[in-house]
Amino acid sequence: DAEITQSPRHKITETGRQVTLACHQTWNHNNMFWYRQDLGHGLRLIHYSYGVQDTNKGEVSDGYSVSRSNTEDLPLTLESAASSQTSVYFCASSVKAGVNEQFFGPGTRLTVL
Amino acid sequence: ILNVEQSPQSLHVQEGDSTNFTCSFPSSNFYALHWYRWETAKSPEALFVMTLNGDEKKKGRISATLNTKEGYSYLYIKGSQPEDSATYLCALGNTGGFKTIFGAGTRLFVKA
Numbered sequence: 535d536a537e538i539t540q541s542p543r544h545k546i547t548e549t550g551r552q553v554t555l556a557c558h559q560t561w562n563h564n565n566m567f568w569y570r571q572d573l574g575h576g577l578r579l580i581h582y583s584y585g586v587q588d589t590n591k592g593e594v595s596d597g598y599s600v601s602r603s604n605t606e607d608l609p610l611t612l613e614s615a616a617s618s619q620t621s622v623y624f625c626a627s628s629v630k631a632g633v634n635e636q637f638f639g640p641g642t643r644l645t646v647l
Numbered sequence: 648i649l650n651v652e653q654s655p656q657s658l659h660v661q662e663g664d665s666t667n668f669t670c671s672f673p674s675s676n677f678y679a680l681h682w683y684r685w686e687t688a689k690s691p692e693a694l695f696v697m698t699l700n701g702d703e704k705k706k707g708r709i710s711a712t713l714n715t716k717e718g719y720s721y722l723y724i725k726g727s728q729p730e731d732s733a734t735y736l737c738a739l740g741n742t743g744g745f746k747t748i749f750g751a752g753t754r755l756f757v758k759a
């Protein structure tokens with residue numbers, strides 16, 4: 535069965551360190567998204583990609599970067615982790631952005647000390 | 648900046664009660680409206696997607712309606728059960744960039 539996975543599921547890191555969160559989907563979807571979930575804010579879009587070599591900034595992209603070298607993977611990198619980036623991160627993918635439902639990964643809980 | 652508003656923020660009901668929530672969105676450049684169900688410690692799962700004004704969708708005891716002209720959608724749950732306890736997210740897909748903008752959700756608690 536097709537799926538979307540994230541790793542690690544939990545991560546504790548220190549301020550200033552570079553951290554990369556992995557997202558892998560086997561749906562063969564062109565569109566992939568990264569969100570963060572914080573109390574009172576729901577899901578906020580960090581970065582998104584409409585296909586290989588395409589990346590775009592979302593509403594809270596500062597301090598984050600993504601790359602899309604193949605269809606299956608969209609890794610999210612925190613260049614220099616800050617305590618404000620402590621959050622739960624969700625990756626998602628869809629057939630067509632905006633129209634079709636998004637399929638979400640299980641989430642990564644990141645703590646920055 | 649597009650804003651998707653959901654109300655109420657949270658709701659406590661008794662088992663067997665029927666309930667409904669509201670999602671409000673800007674009607675310009677509308678493309679699709681999604682509802683997701685998000686249980687604690689799990690990932691959001693799609694319930695419905697609606698694209699046409701007047702659309703109504705139903706899945707078991709849960710149904711949704713869409714008014715694109717006035718910019719709102721209702722989600723109804725008939726005869727709430729404890730397993731309906733979850734956060735219900737609505738999300739707007741619009742033609743300006745084909746992104747999906749999520750509301751903050753309505754947190755439903757159903758007491759047995």
